[in-house]
Amino acid sequence: MTARHLFKTLQWGLILFCLVFSIVGGVAAERVLDVLACQPHTNPALSTCSSLTNPIALRLAPFLSAGSIVDYPFVLLRNFWALLLVWGLALYAARWADRNPTAAAALLPRPGRAHPADVLRWGVGGLFWLLLAGFIVFIFALGLPIVGNQTARTILESLGCSPGTFDPFSSPCMRAPGFWTPRLSLYVLPLAGPLLAPVWLVMGFWDVLLGWLALIVATYALKSHLSQPTRPPVRPHPSAKPLRRS
Template sequence: MTTPQAQRPPSGIYRALVWGLFLFCVSFALIGGVIAEHAMTLLNCQPHADIRAGSCSFLKNALALRLTPFLSADTPLDYPFMLLRNFWGLILVWLAAIAWSRHAWQHPSSPSPASTARHASVPATISLQQSLHQVLQASFWILLIGLIAFCIAFGTPFLSTYLAREILQMIGCNPGAFDPLVSACMAKLGFWTPRLQPFLLPFLGQLGSPLWLFWQFGDVLAYWSALIAAVLGLKVYVAHRIAVTKVA
């Protein structure tokens, strides 16, 4: 027999948090530059690393500093990495809020008569939890496989150099073959150009790709791993709740 709180549908706060995080990540991953441009216009301030040298308040400055990199992106391919790099803390807090809201939904301090009067079948409750578990499991494997593929792509000798050249050409930079680092476009700022420079070094760029992977993309790998750990933790928690509901 299931408990009254387990019979209730997810709260509106829980659904709003889940869909809000989904829309936030998808929006910035696809059109982060457009969102950043409109947001900076609304903020109407010039961000600076030193708040005393900026022209906006502390909160506006903190937000503007995280939006500015999206404006310097060479291509939309940069947006997902900038999202992880600039908003990883917010995403982790958001995931924690989702976990807390679900815990509060399943463990109300004092259930109201209206909530205890609702009845739903045990299979329906388990089905809802299993659906969430499947979404988390799919997200976990997508993130994990993506991380492995990223490490293989930029950690494999010669393959990493080839990909570096292809990406640079996609963003409009042709480094050349004889001395790629002297090309004018290699001095451009952005996400990809500074990180891919070591992969183009003669001989050392090809054989040192495992080192360059962690040296140039260490922050991306750390944020990526943190997201995987957070999703895994939520997946384990939901699996535990499914087991508890079945026993109840």
């Protein structure tokens, strides 16, 4: 598939996805839930969904309670903004690759011609930029005031936990052990939770940030090492005479 075909596929797929859930979002959500055989619930113990299908079902459930067709576009933006953002970035990348084929071809190893060392160098470079971009997005998503609170609530709701507004710990799931719930519990505190997101980020995810930074530094060092040109060993000329010791 060429870059132009990929762009057209992503473009029409996005248009079709938005039209379906903006016009008949309730019917589409009901059909998808029937296929998944999933009935989401805020309490994971009462949910009939698996750990993989429950986040999807929780995103589709608001379409079933929408008042009218006018509410469907707003429900779509609220529940699928992350998917639409990633979809838009993929569209931009495909469009750029279509308009700049030479530059796009230079970023990818050529099959059949690429040396294994070139493939390794490209893979390590891509991993470095992926780790760096993910680190920046993670900090902005959970470290900005108010934004961190909304991100934390979105993650908790995707896990089947719906904390209260005035008393977040009234929900039994807020006291459940795990990776996310103890770290995100401070984000949903009244008043202080949305405003002190940078503090909660450091307090709750300091080990994740340190490990992530260590991976970025190690990948950057490996990328720099692989980017250095290898010098072939110097061979003496056939006509050169060996030096004699006095």
